[in-house]
Amino acid sequence: MVKSWSELLVGRIVTTIGVAIALFWSLAPIYWIVVTSLKTSREIYAIPPTLLPARATLQNFNTALFNSKFPQFVMNSATVAVSVTLISAVIGALAAYPIARMQFKGRGVTARAIVMAYLLPPSLLFIPLFVVLQNLGLINTKTGLVLAYLTFTVPFCTWMLIGYFRTIPIELDEAAKVDGATRLQTLLKVVLPIAKPGLAVVALFAFTHAWNEFLYALVFVHSNDTKTFTAGLTGLIMGDTFIWGQLMASSVIAIAPILVIYIIAQRYIVEGLAAGSVKG
Amino acid sequence: MAEVVLNEVVKTYGDIYAVNHVSLTVADGEFVALVGPSGCGKTTTLSLIAGLNEISGGEIHIGGRLVNDLDPKDRDIAMVFQNYALYPNKTVFKNLAFPLQMRKLAKAEIERKVLSAAKVLDITHLLERKPRELSGGQQQRVALGRALVRDPRVFLMDEPLSNLDAKLRVQMRTELKRFHQDLEATVVYVTHDQLEAVTMADKMAVMHGGFLQQYDSPKNVFDNPVNMFVASFVGSPAMSLVPLEAVSHGSDVALRSPEGWELPLSPQNARKALGATSNQVVLGARHSTVKLHSAQTPGAVPGVVYTVEPTGDITFVQVFLGTSVVIVSLDPSVTVHPDQKVWIEFDQDKIHLFDGATELALAAV
Numbered sequence: 144m145v146k147s148w149s150e151l152l153v154g155r156i157v158t159t160i161g162v163a164i165a166l167f168w169s170l171a172p173i174y175w176i177v178v179t180s181l182k183t184s185r186e187i188y189a190i191p192p193t194l195l196p197a198r199a200t201l202q203n204f205n206t207a208l209f210n211s212k213f214p215q216f217v218m219n220s221a222t223v224a225v226s227v228t229l230i231s232a233v234i235g236a237l238a239a240y241p242i243a244r245m246q247f248k249g250r251g252v253t254a255r256a257i258v259m260a261y262l263l264p265p266s267l268l269f270i271p272l273f274v275v276l277q278n279l280g281l282i283n284t285k286t287g288l289v290l291a292y293l294t295f296t297v298p299f300c301t302w303m304l305i306g307y308f309r310t311i312p313i314e315l316d317e318a319a320k321v322d323g324a325t326r327l328q329t330l331l332k333v334v335l336p337i338a339k340p341g342l343a344v345v346a347l348f349a350f351t352h353a354w355n356e357f358l359y360a361l362v363f364v365h366s367n368d369t370k371t372f373t374a375g376l377t378g379l380i381m382g383d384t385f386i387w388g389q390l391m392a393s394s395v396i397a398i399a400p401i402l403v404i405y406i407i408a409q410r411y412i413v414e415g416l417a418a419g420s421v422k423g
Numbered sequence: 424m425a426e427v428v429l430n431e432v433v434k435t436y437g438d439i440y441a442v443n444h445v446s447l448t449v450a451d452g453e454f455v456a457l458v459g460p461s462g463c464g465k466t467t468t469l470s471l472i473a474g475l476n477e478i479s480g481g482e483i484h485i486g487g488r489l490v491n492d493l494d495p496k497d498r499d500i501a502m503v504f505q506n507y508a509l510y511p512n513k514t515v516f517k518n519l520a521f522p523l524q525m526r527k528l529a530k531a532e533i534e535r536k537v538l539s540a541a542k543v544l545d546i547t548h549l550l551e552r553k554p555r556e557l558s559g560g561q562q563q564r565v566a567l568g569r570a571l572v573r574d575p576r577v578f579l580m581d582e583p584l585s586n587l588d589a590k591l592r593v594q595m596r597t598e599l600k601r602f603h604q605d606l607e608a609t610v611v612y613v614t615h616d617q618l619e620a621v622t623m624a625d626k627m628a629v630m631h632g633g634f635l636q637q638y639d640s641p642k643n644v645f646d647n648p649v650n651m652f653v654a655s656f657v658g659s660p661a662m663s664l665v666p667l668e669a670v671s672h673g674s675d676v677a678l679r680s681p682e683g684w685e686l687p688l689s690p691q692n693a694r695k696a697l698g699a700t701s702n703q704v705v706l707g708a709r710h711s712t713v714k715l716h717s718a719q720t721p722g723a724v725p726g727v728v729y730t731v732e733p734t735g736d737i738t739f740v741q742v743f744l745g746t747s748v749v750i751v752s753l754d755p756s757v758t759v760h761p762d763q764k765v766w767i768e769f770d771q772d773k774i775h776l777f778d779g780a781t782e783l784a785l786a787a788v
Contacts, residue, residue: 314505
């Protein structure tokens with residue numbers, strides 16, 4: 144049935160309103176962070192609050208970047224997040240391939256155990272993990288923090304990659320086998336290049352998780368050379384005093400890398416979701 | 424090139440026999456088609472030869488060497504897959520070069536071999552493209568090229584034409600046949616399409632339920648099917664099968680239908696019918712050997728037309744003889760219409776008789 148002109152118009156309007164609400168809902172906090180970071184302390188506390196800074200200032204950014212420990216915290220976060228990303232992707236791929244492709248006893252149990260591990264809430268694990276890390280002498284080290292994050296990201300990456308590998312026709316592995324490739328060569332030269340979009344998704348997830356994580360960072364590390372920025376931001380809250388301007392400027396700085404990575408990786412991820420691996 | 428010998432080959436999954444004591448020999452340079460309906464064990468047999476599946480029992484020899492425990496790469500075989508299994512992230516050149524790289528050939532040698540294989544298959548202009556930029560027929564050719572480039576002793580092909588459209592399939596069929604003739608290659612070819620097997624193969628192995636039913640030249644399989652399954656599987660349209668009862672009148676033997684008509688048998692056919700384990704005998708006839716009369720004729724049996732299917736140069740008519748269907752081919756100029764009463768005449772020299780209990784073909788004693 145052909146829709147009438149008025150029906151089309153109503154449809155448009157409803158869609159537009161819906162999109163507008165969704166955008167407002169998700170973007171308003173970010174807008175507020177950015178705007179606040181550009182305000183002077185006096186204006187931040189002004190009543191009524193201003194939607195745009197009356198006199199924009201970069202003072203907060205200046206303090207955050209050059210007169211605080213914040214850049215070091217960001218560097219710590221980057222070290223931890225990049226390590227977590229690389230290690231989870233490598234272990235995830237090596238664990239997912241046999242589960243997706245080989246026949247062995249306990250395969251189903253392993254696959255289910257991986258999902259279970261991923262479903263355990265981190266807030267339940269942080270006390271036992273603390274004990275483990277303490278006994279290993281890894282409390283207040285970046286290595287310890289990386290290990291703690293891996294308990295969450297490795298199961299997730301493995302689980303995601305099992306699913307992705309299963310969408311790749313098994314005939315490709317068989318063809319590689321007939322062509323003379325070993326299992327490892329098959330994984331490295333045939334399967335992984337096809338699974339690039341899947342790898343991009345899991346790497347991005349692992350990075351985002353490690354970058355944004357707060358609880359473990361607060362509990363497991365405390366010195367300036369190990370603390371990540373999420374824990375570092377709490378240093379700007381002293382008792383009931385919030386240094387809002389610097390807090391918001393620091394947040395903007397912390398959002399920037401992940402935003403850039405998402406924009407770059409977006410092409411891959413969309414490709415990964417849209418395209419099958421090979422035509423039948 | 425090499426001979427492939429299967430000796431009592433078995434593949435089981437738990438209690439299920441996917442391949443049940445299959446023995447056959449593919450001579451050097453022969454094109455053998457494994458045919459049968461889905462789940463008959465033909466693809467499993469092929470992957471056992473390739474070494475992609477572990478054998479449960481029996482022996483496979485390629486070129487005189489026992490290969491049971493060898494990896495696919497050490498069997499000196501090449502395989503063409505149903506979905507081609509081209510590496511989607513590699514160019515055509517790299518797809519062809521991959522098996523050679525895995526064998527650690529020198530770069531110059533690889534290039535020479537790839538270019539010569541590409542020339543044979545007329546895909547030189549496609550070498551820099553990725554598989555997804557190719558048409559189905561071109562992908563098919565690249566898949567053949569990847570098999571060819573290695574100079575294997577045996578080519579294994581798993582339904583390589585079934586993903587192509589009908590017209591291209593016929594064209595590629597011709598090309599594959601030519602490919603086999605030029606290379607004098609040993610080819611084991613799996614298909615569910617009996618027409619492909621009949622047109623291309625030197626020999627066809629008809630499989631059903633994991634068992635090898637018949638292994639012979641297409642002509643012999645067509646002319647002398649060993650049992651009712653082979654009779655009904657090979658040939659298009661299939662052979663018509665009519666279950667009847669053998670009755671003796673003195674020294675004469677006739678086949679009687681549940682409706683009461685009787686078909687007297689020639690002396691040779693009578694001897695065949697008497698060799699059955701019971702009086703249940705199945706009459707088999709191919710459409711081209713059956714005549715249709717619109718008036719009662721001596722020796723013909725009555726039936727009713729069910730459907731008329733004109734195909735252009737031949738018209739197929741399905742006739743109900745009681746509850747069994749017999750297919751008759753007619754010249755398109757003959758007109759018959761549904762529900763018309765007709766008389767069917769069988770050619771005594773060309774009918775097949777099967778034992779109703781064992782389903783095996785009956786031979787004259």
